[in-house]
Amino acid sequence: MANEADQGGPEKIDVRYVANLARLYLDDSEVETFQGQLEGIVEHVKQIGELDLAGIEPTSHARPVQNVLREDVVRAGLGHELVMDNAPKEKNGQFAVPQIIE
Amino acid sequence: MNYIVSIGLEVHVQLQTRSKMFCSCDTGYGAPPNTHVCPVCLGYPGAMPVMNKEAIRMTVLAGMMIDSEISTYSKFDRKSYFYPDMPKNYQITQYDKPFCVGGEVEIMVDDQPKIIGVTRIHLEEDVGKNMHFRGSSGVDFNRAGIPLMEIVSEPDMSSPQEAYDYLTALRQIVTYTGISECNQEEGNMRCDVNCSIRPEGQEELGTKTELKNLNSFKAAFHALEYEIARQKDVLGAGGEIVQETRRWDPDTCETYSMRVKEKDHDYRYFPEPDLMPVVLDTDLVAKWRSGLPELPDMRKKRIVTEYGLPEYDAGVLVSEKALVDYFEGAAKLSSNPKAISNWVMTEVLRYLAEKEIAITALKVTPEALSALVALVDDKTINMTTAKDIFATMCDKGGAPADIVKDQGLAQVSDDGAIAAFVKQAMDENPKSVADYKSGNKAAVQFLVGQVMRMSKGKANPQMVVGLLTDLMKD
Numbered sequence: 001m002a003n004e005a006d007q008g009g010p011e012k013i014d015v016r017y018v019a020n021l022a023r024l025y026l027d028d029s030e031v032e033t034f035q036g037q038l039e040g041i042v043e044h045v046k047q048i049g050e051l052d053l054a055g056i057e058p059t060s061h062a063r064p065v066q067n068v069l070r071e072d073v074v075r076a077g078l079g080h081e082l083v084m085d086n087a088p089k090e091k092n093g094q095f096a097v098p099q100i101i102e
Numbered sequence: 103m104n105y106i107v108s109i110g111l112e113v114h115v116q117l118q119t120r121s122k123m124f125c126s127c128d129t130g131y132g133a134p135p136n137t138h139v140c141p142v143c144l145g146y147p148g149a150m151p152v153m154n155k156e157a158i159r160m161t162v163l164a165g166m167m168i169d170s171e172i173s174t175y176s177k178f179d180r181k182s183y184f185y186p187d188m189p190k191n192y193q194i195t196q197y198d199k200p201f202c203v204g205g206e207v208e209i210m211v212d213d214q215p216k217i218i219g220v221t222r223i224h225l226e227e228d229v230g231k232n233m234h235f236r237g238s239s240g241v242d243f244n245r246a247g248i249p250l251m252e253i254v255s256e257p258d259m260s261s262p263q264e265a266y267d268y269l270t271a272l273r274q275i276v277t278y279t280g281i282s283e284c285n286q287e288e289g290n291m292r293c294d295v296n297c298s299i300r301p302e303g304q305e306e307l308g309t310k311t312e313l314k315n316l317n318s319f320k321a322a323f324h325a326l327e328y329e330i331a332r333q334k335d336v337l338g339a340g341g342e343i344v345q346e347t348r349r350w351d352p353d354t355c356e357t358y359s360m361r362v363k364e365k366d367h368d369y370r371y372f373p374e375p376d377l378m379p380v381v382l383d384t385d386l387v388a389k390w391r392s393g394l395p396e397l398p399d400m401r402k403k404r405i406v407t408e409y410g411l412p413e414y415d416a417g418v419l420v421s422e423k424a425l426v427d428y429f430e431g432a433a434k435l436s437s438n439p440k441a442i443s444n445w446v447m448t449e450v451l452r453y454l455a456e457k458e459i460a461i462t463a464l465k466v467t468p469e470a471l472s473a474l475v476a477l478v479d480d481k482t483i484n485m486t487t488a489k490d491i492f493a494t495m496c497d498k499g500g501a502p503a504d505i506v507k508d509q510g511l512a513q514v515s516d517d518g519a520i521a522a523f524v525k526q527a528m529d530e531n532p533k534s535v536a537d538y539k540s541g542n543k544a545a546v547q548f549l550v551g552q553v554m555r556m557s558k559g560k561a562n563p564q565m566v567v568g569l570l571t572d573l574m575k576d
Contacts, residue, residue: 021368023184060177060373066381072119072156075126077140084136092233093135094240097186100232 013038103338105299107330108307109265110257111322112294113272114250115282116228117160122247123227124151124194124377129249131288135242143227143247145189150376153178157249158201158380159390160281161225164251165202166394167275168220172387176201178225178374186241187229195252197371200224201380207255207275209267218268219256226250245289251282257296257307262326269293269319278395278423286318293322298343299333308333309343313357315350325350329357401426409439418447424461425451431468432475441475449489453496465499466492474502486559487511513562517569520553520561524569527552538574546570 015031015038026034080093089096122129125142141149162172179197205220230246232239253272259265273284273291284291298310313329316322328350333343348357396404398420405416405426419426429446433439450471454461474491477483483491483506491505506512527549528535537545546567553566 021182021370061375061378065378068152068378069155069158069380070126070152072121072154073126074121074128077125077127077138077143080134080137083139083144089238091235091238091240094233094242095136095186096235096238096240098239099237100186100234100239 013042104302105334105337106302106304107260108257108298108300108310109259109262109326110296110310111253111255111259111265111268112296113253113255113269114228114292114294115164115253115272115276115284116290117157117249117251118280118282118290119154119156119160119249121154123154123157123225123249125149125247127247133244135240135244138244139246144243145191151194151374153377153380154249157225158382160249160279161201161223161251162382162387162390163279163281163394164253164276165205165223166391167279167397168205168207170202170205170220170223172382173199173201173203174382174384175199175379176382177379178377179371180374181226181369181371183369185229186239187232187246189230189243189246193226193229194374194377195226196224199379201382207268207271209264209271211264211267216258216264218258218264218271221254221256223251223253226252257298257310262323262330265295265326266319266323269322274398274421274423278398280395280423289317292317295322295326295329297326297329297333299330299337301337309345311343311345311357312347313350314347314360317352321350321352324352324355325357328355332357398423405430409433409443411440411443415440415443415447418451419443422461428461428464428468432472435469435472436475438475438479441479442471445471445475445492449492464496466495467499470495470499470501477502477506481513481562482506483511483513484559484561484563486554487513490559511560513560517565520557520565521569523553523556523561524549524566524573526556528570528573535574546574 013035015026015035018038019026019031019034084090084093084095087095116129119129121127122138122143125140127140127143128138130138142151164170165172176196177199178194180192181195181197182192184191200222202223203221205223206217207220208215208217210216226249228245228248228250230241230243232241234240255268259268269291276282276291277284282290286292293316295313295316296310297313298308300306300308311329311333313322313325316325329348336343344359347360349360350357402413402416402420405411405419406413411419419429425446428450429442432442432446436442450461450464450466454464474488474495477491478485478488487506488502491502491511494500494505495502531549531552534545534548538549549570550563550566553561553570554563
């Protein structure tokens, strides 16, 4: 999607495909709504292509802060009981989930 | 039709930091499920990751060991996917700016060195572990967030054996660097394999399949053997290889399609907004580089020159860092490094293989081995006794000198005592004496054996042979 916009190609967004990737289930009218909105957003962002961007690195962060690191020191996490309070289901100390089929 | 095989590997290595990659939870193996977890590695909304500096240092060291280019600018990205092992629904990894770019690993093919190219090494977080119960699955997040280094190779390997040798070489490098134990049982080292074949003469690579669930080097070897044969069958029958992910089933020894749809590989990578980029300045990289350990090859050369060992010995010893450390610990204290090497390569390795233990668990210390060799060299004990003492030390530890004293094992080098045994052996075995005298020189060995038996293995064998041959001269 982003690549097509970069190349100035057609940006017909496959909303169903994107929604499926995000595990969102949309009905037909929602697909239509988002189709318009998403294409509007891409159109808006495309304006940046009108500038000369040669030699400018893409910006991933708004502030020029680097190397936010921590030392390798262990600290206790949450207690097991507290953690499991959040679990809908528990089995043998683990989060129980529907059967995973590979 | 002859086919050319191309194999590329993605090797995941858990780094042995004390704490996790983006939080301070313990990385220790074997804890009860979900006891080394916190809001960060459980993916609670709003929890913020902070990078572990040590994990970055270890990744950079690995890159230096294989001649990677160390990136001055790196960053982390989000890889989106949905699976119960990952509560955030994305894994923090590195997409286009990994810490290490390029590199090479050397393996031997038909006694010739072959270079396997490394594309990149990046750092990411390990995911949780799934267990399967009847009717449901369980998730343990203790492993989630442990720093995981991924080493991606070029498709340079052309047989399962080369893939196996590459994995072995990588493990050697990584364990030498001290950044991971590479313990396959604990899942410290895992790999995915890409494999394709193409008819001889064709330039471009064939369609590849990806193999998953390879938990050991042997599994990778066998899965590749199977997969290459399968691809040859498909092409041979006029079929086409489908690009897909296949799972290795170690029980049936087959790979089967995981029916993963292509769109599931659309991970929608984008820069991780919660983590700032890492800029490694040259001073820091130089400082880290100065802490690089000796590479296996360099160490091998040094062992040869410093201890006067044959190349072969040095090769066996450096195969494992702990083994060569053990050798050097003993050799440094000894005037006979070759004897130490012989012991390590035979008795020590045999015992370790028999008991299936690591050398770090051996009760015979390097000091004790060096003392044992010294006792043989100064003829206090003979080799047979030394082997008995070695066995005793394997069981109970202890110092050889004490064992010699406690059990009265010192070699008898007293002329009179040995002469008496020799005389007795000759009297009791006139046939052997006659055989010897009539030209069968090997007969002396039987008599030596008799004397050793009478002396309970304590007679100095050289003296026994000397006396016997003297007495049987005429």
